[in-house]
Amino acid sequence: MNLPKTKSKSENRGVDDVVKIIKIAIVIYFIMLATISVAQIFLINNKILTPVNGYFSEDQLRDIGFNFVKNEKIYLIYNRKLIVGSDGDFLIDFEQYVPKAYTISGGKILVKQEIITDFLKLSKTGDIFFDKPISISSVNLSEDKITISTSSELTKELVNVTYSNGTLNIRITPADMPKSISNGISVSKQNGSVLLTLSKQLEDYHVTISNQSIVITLIPLVKKIEYVKRTESFAGRTFTVNYLIADPKYVSIVPLLPKKGIGSTATLNSILSENGVQHGVNANYFDPATGLPIDIVIANGRVLSHRYGLRPMFIQTTDNKVFIGKNYVDITVRIGEVLLLVKGVNTRALGEVNLYTQEYGLSIPRDVSKTYFVVKNNKISSEGYVQYVPSNSMVIMVSVEIKKKFLPGNVVGLPVSIELYTDNGYKIKNAVGAGPLLIQDGKIIPDANEEKLRYGGGIPTTRTDRTIIAIKDGKVHLITIQGLSGSGMNFDEAAQFLLLKGYESAMMLDGGGSTSMVYSNRYVTNGSPRNIPVALGLK
Numbered sequence: 001m002n003l004p005k006t007k008s009k010s011e012n013r014g015v016d017d018v019v020k021i022i023k024i025a026i027v028i029y030f031i032m033l034a035t036i037s038v039a040q041i042f043l044i045n046n047k048i049l050t051p052v053n054g055y056f057s058e059d060q061l062r063d064i065g066f067n068f069v070k071n072e073k074i075y076l077i078y079n080r081k082l083i084v085g086s087d088g089d090f091l092i093d094f095e096q097y098v099p100k101a102y103t104i105s106g107g108k109i110l111v112k113q114e115i116i117t118d119f120l121k122l123s124k125t126g127d128i129f130f131d132k133p134i135s136i137s138s139v140n141l142s143e144d145k146i147t148i149s150t151s152s153e154l155t156k157e158l159v160n161v162t163y164s165n166g167t168l169n170i171r172i173t174p175a176d177m178p179k180s181i182s183n184g185i186s187v188s189k190q191n192g193s194v195l196l197t198l199s200k201q202l203e204d205y206h207v208t209i210s211n212q213s214i215v216i217t218l219i220p221l222v223k224k225i226e227y228v229k230r231t232e233s234f235a236g237r238t239f240t241v242n243y244l245i246a247d248p249k250y251v252s253i254v255p256l257l258p259k260k261g262i263g264s265t266a267t268l269n270s271i272l273s274e275n276g277v278q279h280g281v282n283a284n285y286f287d288p289a290t291g292l293p294i295d296i297v298i299a300n301g302r303v304l305s306h307r308y309g310l311r312p313m314f315i316q317t318t319d320n321k322v323f324i325g326k327n328y329v330d331i332t333v334r335i336g337e338v339l340l341l342v343k344g345v346n347t348r349a350l351g352e353v354n355l356y357t358q359e360y361g362l363s364i365p366r367d368v369s370k371t372y373f374v375v376k377n378n379k380i381s382s383e384g385y386v387q388y389v390p391s392n393s394m395v396i397m398v399s400v401e402i403k404k405k406f407l408p409g410n411v412v413g414l415p416v417s418i419e420l421y422t423d424n425g426y427k428i429k430n431a432v433g434a435g436p437l438l439i440q441d442g443k444i445i446p447d448a449n450e451e452k453l454r455y456g457g458g459i460p461t462t463r464t465d466r467t468i469i470a471i472k473d474g475k476v477h478l479i480t481i482q483g484l485s486g487s488g489m490n491f492d493e494a495a496q497f498l499l500l501k502g503y504e505s506a507m508m509l510d511g512g513g514s515t516s517m518v519y520s521n522r523y524v525t526n527g528s529p530r531n532i533p534v535a536l537g538l539k
Contacts, residue, residue: 007197025172042113043174044120045132046152055103055110074102074109083119084371086502090115125174125192128158135177139196141182146170146198148214159214163206168205170196171215190331215268224250225279225538227519234497237483242517244279244478248322252313253476254301254430255283256535261361262304262346265291265531268516269523272537280537281467281478283432285510290348290362293533295433296329303331304359306345311454312437312507314469314476316430324469324478324505325440329425331355333396335373335380336414338406340398354397355418356389363387364395371403372396375416383411430467431534432509436460438495439506440469452491459508465515465527469536470506472500474507477503479538480517480525488515509536
């Protein structure tokens, strides 16, 4: 029987030695590769040059300032110095012999980077080789931008920007001190680098390096959402006043619905938490019998409830501007080429044209004088009554008369779009309607008496808890006012109170038992929270 041969110990040692040699060779290769990759930043004659595989190309040598004559031998001329090349070797000024200095590829000369480094007597700092430091002509600071102008081409390897503990550090290497610099920026020289320092609270910053300039765009740290609680005296009485202050450039002031949609109610904190929001107040008035909100609700560009007369509304536009006032808003639905004016959105009141969105949680009113179109993917998918709005769809209810007059025949497959028009051209992102309007253009509204008559139920005249939305200095203030003695403010008191605080515009939201505010998932108002149909959240 033939048994397999076993290797001797000497043979095993030989295999192990070979494996070790291979491993060492691999490590050396990667070290050499890393050394080549990090040692290729050359700044010569204010130009960035990057050798390839350790060689300068003929074009790069011309950029440096070399002239060439090529025949049987190669002649390089630089600033009255002559280099003669033959068979890969250089003779510099007939004095210095340099072997294996260059090679020829495709008829073009390639010179080793270390030869050029020695010949030009380049300086070195870190992994950067240079003939002279970068000359910084100016450092200019504006409100949100630092612009650094230099005499040299720049690359990211020459510029290091960091931010820590309220200090922005800009290190330029190698560089000389700036010739001019704006106030507010300090400068120092450290190991061949220029260090520029700015003390400023920043949210973020963006660095752009282009040709011979560095532009650093500063994004200041802003208080996106602030909360303040105060005990304040006014007109001989004392109140607890909560302020939620939001910067609309960074915060969406958005209406939010309960999980079950329009027609349902829930407490403020429940609505906020279901929508992943931590701060907010109650919003629209509502019908306690149906739970349906009264007046307009627009959330993220989607119309969820229609206007109720010409009551005031808060608007946040798509470009994050904010307004409070009385604005005409028309909602239209385009079916094919036919444009119809919508008379109601998510309502039980029957109009000639009603719209029901997927947020509508109640049954759609059924009427024999109406016809119903189900819309999915922006096209009519079916015609006929449905009790509830199907998922990811909407339902358009139109009178039979309008259908016969403007949409005769089969409508299935026709394209559908919802269009929103305002009298001032606002492109609305978020909106809620309520009232009364209190302040406009920094003054109590001139028709205050007429405005109070537009609201029944003692809304303007009763001293009760108040929820108010106001605007000052471009920021939105959500305010709750509760009297320590049990009574809040009426219209006139609230208007005077806000006027003294310098608000530019303000209107009431639903108040009384509905008044509630949540900050960081906790109620900051007093009393038991009431179920409401719409919250106004800060997101």
